[in-house]
Amino acid sequence: MTKLSPAERERQILDLIAAKGSASIEELAQTCSVSTMTIHRDLQRLEKMGRIQKRHGGAILEESLTGRSACAMCGKTSSGKQTFIVHFTHGDPKHTCCAHCGLMLLSASQDVWQAMTMDFLHGHMISAGQAIYLIGCDLNVCCVPTLLTFGSRTEAERFQSGFGGTLATMEQAIHSLLGMHPKEGQEEGTAKL
Ligand SMILES: [Zn+2]
Ligand SMILES: [Zn+2]
Incomplete structure (x- = not known):
């Protein structure tokens, strides 16, 4: 996997968390091919920006900002399985x-x-x-x-x-x-x- 720029990585982190509702630091590190330390710093930055909330060993999406629960087309609540x-x-x-x-x-x-x-x-x-x-x-x-x-x-x-x-x-x-x-x-x- 090619190395992602910090901005690309940020987007990938948000996508993954958005798709599943939450993600662990290990999971994110693996997906982005970086160390857990790097993910840790990314999450800290994203949390400061109000995009996510950190939870023990991982992160969840800041719900108020996402509207992830409802589909933009049909309004159905997403199962998170086919985002x-x-x-x-x-x-x-x-x-x-x-x-x-x-x-x-x-x-x-x-x-x-x-x-x-x-x-x-x-x-x-x-x-x-x-x-x-x-x-x-x-x-x-x-x-x-x-x-x-x-x-x-x-x-x-x-x-x-x-x-x-x-x-x-x-x-x-x-x-x-x-x-x-x-x-x-x-x-x-x-x-x-
Ligand atoms: Zn839909
Ligand atoms: Zn659907």
């Missing part, structure tokens, strides 16, 4: 309950700087643009049709052989979702998500 995060060039990042809502948010947003999705099997955040999407498998995880994301194509294929569904890139997945959610109707504020 999708969209970072914007300006303004605060938005979280959705799953990749389904995440891609809907992406396609409706401008000004997107970076999108992250959770690897369904491993539970860490991966780049949404590089993830493999499994559309409409037999598993009901969150929003229907179910959209699961995988970091590895081999793992996605193995999962598909057990649970069905169609593998797709992010562009293909957005396309297929938009086909099911026509954009008309949004002006009336009655868009079904």
